[in-house]
């Protein structure tokens with residue numbers, strides 16, 4: 001069945017937002033992810049699925065200077081992360097307000113702060129499927145590392161102390177509109193945050209126990225019981241097992257299979273409610289060339305499955 005969404009205008013148009021950014025993580029390399037994904041032929045692959053594709057070059061954020069200023073807690077690069085994400089939020093929001101489907105390619109996962117904020121600026125009732133090995137929900141107060149790719153959700157949920165630098169984040173995601181799939185490596189502080197805020201999470205334990213089909217259905221029942229709210233998918237490539245997607249900085253054993261990852265995208269695509277997709281943390285500087293090529297191909301495949309390529313109803 002070709003892709004359809006209540007929220008995407010005809011002719012269906014995908015906007016590729018390639019964010020060459022690694023300032024939210026501990027080391028570089030991940031800023032090269034989008035170039036590899038685009039050069040693998042993503043535009044052509046989406047065109048073959050019947051999409052118009054808008055790609056206005058990469059976002060390099062070179063004009064963003066954010067040096068100096070007093071430290072903000074233990075945060076690394078807080079001003080740069082804030083400005084980059086404010087810009088990403090505007091870009092994502094402007095595409096969605098035109099009826100386009102933005103595909104935000106990272107880069108490190110701090111970019112979800114911007115992409116999800118952009119979606120909420122246009123669709124305040126949107127829900128978020130966060131597909132990740134990690135919870136990315138530390139607050140500046142609970143983070144041990146200060147790396148902001150481990151915190152985007154605490155910002156979009158409005159948790160933790162308010163930081164003036166991030167006052168541009170105005171649309172707040174309700175905890176009941178967030179659901180995780182694929183978790184398997186959480187800090188104790190993050191488990192507490194999930195518990196305190198009653199956030200629904202389907203870890204790999206639930207994927208094993210129920211199977212991916214049932215898990216996606218239960219996740220939809222939780223965040224989108226009437227199947228009428230817009231859906232934003234934020235997919236960290238490290239949700240997949242390292243044997244499937246090795247080129248990422250924080251691989252964790254026991255992850256989603258290739259088919260499980262694709263199934264999540266296919267099933268959400270089937271709801272006709274998709275408004276935005278992120279694919280994050282592909283790092284072409286990790287591992288050997290074959291592993292990078294495989295990870296990039298898998299990333300493209302996830303995008304295609306969210307945009308209508310499916311094994312259902314052949």
Ligand SMILES: [Mn+2]
Pocket residue numbers: 109132134136149236281
């Ligand atoms: Mn992540």
